[in-house]
Amino acid sequence: MRQGIDPSGELAREDFLEKSIIFTHSVEDLKEVNFFIVAVPTPIDTFNHPDLKPLIAACNTVGKVLKKGDYVVFESTVYPGCTEEDCIPILEKISGLKFNEDFKVGYSPERINPGDKEHTLSKIIKVxxxxxxxxxxxxxxxxxxxVEAGIHKASSIKVAESAKIIENTQRDLNIALMNELSIICDKLGINTFEVLEAAATKWNFLKFTPGLVGGHCIGVDPYYLxxxxxxxxxxxxxxxxxxSINDNMGAYIAKKTIQLLIKKNKNINQSxxxxxxxxxxxxxxxxxxxxxxxxxxxxxxxxxxVDIIDPHASSEDFELEYGISINQKPVGPYDAVIMAVAHKEYTSLDLSYFSKLMxxxxxxxxxxxxxxNQFKNLTYWSL
Structure with missing residues (x-):
């Protein structure tokens, strides 16, 4: 951030110029602050339980510099009650101050869609x-x-916490329905997207599609609830x-790929x-x-x-996170190609590109x- 680099790619380097903002990792710099906004990650652990370690660490940091008259607002996605039951007691203990007498607390869920340059902070109603x-x-x-879009005042912190959780839980369930429909359509021998196109001609049909559900919101938030x-x-x-449906889609896709390779009489160990x-x-x-x-x-x-390519992902970060390396470029021929993420760089690729790989x-x-409907002489499968 000091170098003008936005990891999400939403801000250009010049957006950082001539701005009155200080980026710091020093607790000392926080002593003059009166309004704290806590927006740390709230992931899940390997057992799909909430992992509050980053949030607790942030509370400890703020607690060390909290003064009378200060405000602390939490934006991190949490389960209803977390702010009052887990965060405030830490702030009181570390600071030695009395909640609501010496300092006050709020909750305002972040609603940023990473990489989305249309629905930015100022254009999204703030709860x-x-x-x-x-x-x-x-x-x-x-x-x-x-925030130009307006402010919605929730009646309580728990209501605001719940609103954030349900936003992504609703999307998760709708995508799960589409994924289950995809499995059923596959057994029926029909294309899911054709079914959805037909159904979408009704005015009140909700346009969700099947797919992998990951990320730090939809694939995580429901577990907090x-x-x-x-x-x-x-x-x-x-x-x-x-x-359960969404978490198992990766394995389902892999096994479907293997089934199709076997039908092609491919040697799986050498595919x-x-x-x-x-x-x-x-x-x-x-x-x-x-x-x-x-x-x-x-x-x-x-x-x-398995080879992996991606024009956006950092190979170093991917290997550090998952122990899996990303190739600089494809080295075919391949027995199967899986178009997993619809990056804009892939939308213009045609049959001639894939014919060199397959x-x-x-x-x-x-x-x-x-x-x-683009590959006539190739075994094609989609969700």
Whole structure:
């Protein structure tokens, strides 16, 4: 950030010039601050339980410099009740101050869509909540300085926390429905995207499509809600069922690829597969919780040779995160090519490009249906 580099690619280097902002990692620099916004990651662990370590660490940091009259606003995605039950006690303990008497707290869920230059901070309605009415009003005034779309004042911090969770849980469940439909359509021998195109002619049909559900939001946030629900003695069957479907799509895609290769009389132990795209979604560098990794690992568990390319992902970061390297360029021929992420660089590729990578006995797996009806003499499959 000091060098004018935005990892998400939303800001150009010149956007950082002549701006009155200081980027720091020093706690000392925070002593003069009166309004803190905590927006650290809130991931899940290997057991799909909330991992609050970054959030707790941030609370400890803020607590060391918190003063009377200060405000602390949390933007990190958490389960309902986390701000009041987990964060505020740490702030009180570390600072020695009294909540709502000496300092006040709010919650305002971040709604940024990484890589999206249209739905930016100023153009998205900001939900805000405060520990009391005064806090809510003051926090709303601060955000109103930069948010042009407007402010929505939630009645409580728990309501605001819940709103963020349900936004992504709703999308997760709708995509799970599409993924389950895709599995059924495959058994029926029909194309899912053709079914969706027909259904979408009705005015109130919701346009969701099947695919891999990764990233740090849709693939993670529902587990924060299910964690809280279970702690209250309720088992959220529908949400967990949707999560199960989406979490297993990587393995499903890999096994379908292997089935198609076997039908082509390919020797699985010697088959070579190219996966195009490794980020969690198109046109971003973000590799967090990329479900393409599930496809890679499942294929390699059957001893297939797997190459990965991606014009956006950092090979160094990908190997550090997953222990998997990304190739600079494809080195064919390949027995199967999996179009995993619909990067803009891939949308203009034609049959001549793929013919150099494959032969007539190869398989093309198109997860986003980008090349439907384009390959006449090639085994084609999509979700």
């Amino acid at each position: 805000v909540a405060g520990s009391d009415d005064q806090a809510k009003d003051e926090i709303a005034k601060i955000y109103a300085l930069v 299910t964690h809280k629900a279970k702690s209250l003695g309720y088992n959220p069957n529908v949400i967990l069922s949707g999560r 070579k597969v190219l996966i195009m795209g490794a980020t969690f979604k198109e046109n971003v560098e973000d590799i967090r919780n990329s479900k393409v990794v599930d496809v890679i690992r499942e294929l390699r568990s059957f001893s297939l040779i 032969d007539q006995n190869s398989v093309f797996i198109d997860l986003k249906g980008m090349y439907r």
